[in-house]
Amino acid sequence: MSDQFRLVIVGGGIAGLALATRLGNSLGRAGKLDITLVDKGFAHVWKPMLHCFAAGTARNENDRITFISHAAGHGFRFCYGEIAGLDRTNRRITLAPLVEQDDEDVILEERYLDYDALIFAIGSRANDFGTPGVEQHCIFLDNVVEANNFNERFRHALLQSYGRGTPLDIAIVGGGATGVQLAAELHKALEMGSLYNFTPQTPEMRVTLLEAGPRILPSFPEDVSEGARKQLEALKISVRTGAMVSGVDEKGFILKDGSRVDAQFRVWAAGVKAPDVTRVLDGLDCARGGQLVVKPNLQTTQDDRIFAVGDCSFITENPFPPTAQVARQEAHHLAKYLPDWILHQKPVPPFKFHNKGAIVALGSYNGWGAFADGKTFGGGALRGLSARLGHTALYRQHQIELYGVTRGLIACFTDWLDGFVRPPVRMD
Ligand SMILES: Cc1cc2nc3c(=O)[nH]c(=O)nc-3n(C[C@H](O)[C@H](O)[C@H](O)COP(=O)(O)OP(=O)(O)OC[C@H]3O[C@@H](n4cnc5c(N)ncnc54)[C@H](O)[C@@H]3O)c2cc1C
Structure with a gap:
C-alpha cells in the first residue's frame, strides 16, 4: 500500500476540477500526493453555460471535459460515483451503488474510498423552498x-x-x-x-x-x-x-x-441550496440552505481534515455569493496553501475574496x-x-x-x- 497522503476531492465542477488540476500538475505528477477526484458525472461542463445548452445555442460535445482523460494528463485519478455517506472516525466516504435507471439493475455496488484529507466541492441546486408541486x-x-x-x-x-x-x-x-x-x-x-x-x-x-x-x-x-x-x-x-x-x-x-x-x-x-447529501455527512455543520459551514480558511468547523469550497460551502462570519468567481478563487486559495498544510503541517490562512x-x-x-x-x-x-x-x-x-x-x-x-x-x- 502506498504511504502517500491521500487527498480526495468530491465534485469536479468549477472549484473541484480547478483544484484537482492545479494540485495534480504540481504535487500529483511529482508523486508527492495521491489525488482522487470523485464526481457523479463523467464530464465537466462550465455551469454558467447550462442555459445555452438548454436552449440549444451551444453544443456541449465541444464544451465538455472528460474527467478520466483529463485526470490522466494532469497527475490525478478520477473515480466515478456519487457520495452518499461519510465516516469521519475511519476517514472513509461511501459512494452510492450505481443503478441502471430503467430496470434498476445494479451496475456497481456501494463502494468506499479512504482519505487523509477531504474536500467537498459538490456545488448547489435551485431551491424550491418547499413550494408544493x-x-x-x-x-x-x-x-x-x-x-x-x-x-x-x-x-x-x-x-x-x-x-x-x-x-x-x-x-x-x-x-x-x-x-x-x-x-x-x-x-x-x-x-x-x-x-x-x-x-x-x-x-x-x-x-x-x-x-x-x-x-x-x-x-x-x-x-x-x-x-x-x-x-x-x-x-x-x-x-x-x-x-x-x-x-x-x-x-x-x-x-x-x-x-x-x-x-x-x-x-x-x-x-440556491446545497445537495441534500450534506445533511448526512457524519455531523458536519450545515447552514440553512444545507451548505457546509466552514471557518474563514475553508476548513469545516467540525473537522480540520475536511474542507469545503464553492457553492456548497458557507462562511458564517462573511458569506460569499454562490458564483463561479468565488468558487474559482476558493479553489486557487486551497491550491496555493494545501501543499504546505499537507507536507509541512502549516495552517491554511483565511480566504480573501477579491471581487472583480x-x-x-x-x-x-x-x-x-x-x-x-x-x-x-x-x-x-x-x-x-x-x-x-x-x-x-x-x-x-x-x-x-x-x-x-x-x-x-x-x-x-x-x-x-x-x-x-x-x-x-x-x-x-
Ligand atoms: C444556468 C446557470 C447560469 C449561471 N451563470 C453564472 C454566471 O453568469 N456567473 C457566475 O458567476 N455564476 C453563474 N452561475 C453559478 C455558477 O455556475 C456556480 O456558482 C458555480 O458553478 C459553483 O461552482 P462549484 O464548483 O461550487 O459547483 P459546480 O460547478 O456546480 O460543480 C459541482 C460538481 O459536483 C458534482 N456533484 C454534485 N453532487 C455530487 C455528489 N453527491 N457526489 C459526487 N459529485 C457530486 C457535480 O456533478 C458537479 O460536477 C450560474 C449557474 C447556473 C445554473
Missing part, C-alpha cells in the same frame, strides 16, 4: 443532464407548435442571472431556428419571467436591472416582479395573490457588467458588446486554465471552426 411539475437547470433533458423537451414542444400552429407558453421562476439569461437565450433559439424556414409561419413563443422581489437581477445595481428589463420587454418577454409563486400544477403556476400563469413549459430557476464584479449577457442581444464599487458598463449602442465579450472571455479563461494555453487555444479555435459547419442552434 415544484418537484413534480417544473424543469430544473442544475446540471448538464437536466439541461439536455430541457433541450429535448424544448425541441419537441417547438415541433408541436410549428406543426399545430399554436403558441408555446414558457414560464420561468427566478429573476436572477439564470432565469434572465435563459429567457433571452430561448428567444434567440427560436429566432435562429426560424431562419431555416421550417414552416412559413414561425410560431409565437410567449415567455413570462416571474420574480418574487421588486426587481430582476437583484445582485446587480438598479440601472442594470432596469436595462435588462427593458431589453427583455423589447423581445416581448413578459417580466413580472413582486410575483410570489405559492404552488405549481400540471397547467402552470399559482401566485400568492390567487392568480395563475399557465404554461406548458415550467422552469424553476430560483434560490459581475457580468450578465442576454444572448447576443445585450449585456451589462458591474464592478465591485458599483460602477456599471454595457448596454448602449453597442448592445453591451464589452460585457458580452467579457462573459465569453471568462469561459475561455476557465478552459485555458484547465487545458493549458496551447490546448485551450486549440479548443477556442475548434469552436470557432465548428460555427462554419453546424447550424448555430441545435436541431437534432
Whole structure:
C-alpha cells in the first residue's frame, strides 16, 4: 500500500476540477500526493453555460471535459460515483451503488474510498423552498443532464407548435442571472431556428419571467436591472416582479395573490441550496440552505481534515455569493496553501475574496457588467458588446486554465471552426 497522503476531492465542477488540476500538475505528477477526484458525472461542463445548452445555442460535445482523460494528463485519478455517506472516525466516504435507471439493475455496488484529507466541492441546486408541486411539475437547470433533458423537451414542444400552429407558453421562476439569461437565450433559439424556414409561419413563443422581489437581477445595481428589463420587454418577454409563486400544477403556476400563469413549459430557476447529501455527512455543520459551514480558511468547523469550497460551502462570519468567481478563487486559495498544510503541517490562512464584479449577457442581444464599487458598463449602442465579450472571455479563461494555453487555444479555435459547419442552434 502506498504511504502517500491521500487527498480526495468530491465534485469536479468549477472549484473541484480547478483544484484537482492545479494540485495534480504540481504535487500529483511529482508523486508527492495521491489525488482522487470523485464526481457523479463523467464530464465537466462550465455551469454558467447550462442555459445555452438548454436552449440549444451551444453544443456541449465541444464544451465538455472528460474527467478520466483529463485526470490522466494532469497527475490525478478520477473515480466515478456519487457520495452518499461519510465516516469521519475511519476517514472513509461511501459512494452510492450505481443503478441502471430503467430496470434498476445494479451496475456497481456501494463502494468506499479512504482519505487523509477531504474536500467537498459538490456545488448547489435551485431551491424550491418547499413550494408544493415544484418537484413534480417544473424543469430544473442544475446540471448538464437536466439541461439536455430541457433541450429535448424544448425541441419537441417547438415541433408541436410549428406543426399545430399554436403558441408555446414558457414560464420561468427566478429573476436572477439564470432565469434572465435563459429567457433571452430561448428567444434567440427560436429566432435562429426560424431562419431555416421550417414552416412559413414561425410560431409565437410567449415567455413570462416571474420574480418574487421588486426587481430582476437583484445582485446587480438598479440601472442594470432596469436595462435588462427593458431589453427583455423589447423581445416581448413578459417580466413580472413582486410575483410570489405559492404552488405549481400540471397547467402552470399559482401566485400568492390567487392568480395563475399557465404554461406548458415550467422552469424553476430560483434560490440556491446545497445537495441534500450534506445533511448526512457524519455531523458536519450545515447552514440553512444545507451548505457546509466552514471557518474563514475553508476548513469545516467540525473537522480540520475536511474542507469545503464553492457553492456548497458557507462562511458564517462573511458569506460569499454562490458564483463561479468565488468558487474559482476558493479553489486557487486551497491550491496555493494545501501543499504546505499537507507536507509541512502549516495552517491554511483565511480566504480573501477579491471581487472583480459581475457580468450578465442576454444572448447576443445585450449585456451589462458591474464592478465591485458599483460602477456599471454595457448596454448602449453597442448592445453591451464589452460585457458580452467579457462573459465569453471568462469561459475561455476557465478552459485555458484547465487545458493549458496551447490546448485551450486549440479548443477556442475548434469552436470557432465548428460555427462554419453546424447550424448555430441545435436541431437534432
Ligand atoms: C444556468 C446557470 C447560469 C449561471 N451563470 C453564472 C454566471 O453568469 N456567473 C457566475 O458567476 N455564476 C453563474 N452561475 C453559478 C455558477 O455556475 C456556480 O456558482 C458555480 O458553478 C459553483 O461552482 P462549484 O464548483 O461550487 O459547483 P459546480 O460547478 O456546480 O460543480 C459541482 C460538481 O459536483 C458534482 N456533484 C454534485 N453532487 C455530487 C455528489 N453527491 N457526489 C459526487 N459529485 C457530486 C457535480 O456533478 C458537479 O460536477 C450560474 C449557474 C447556473 C445554473
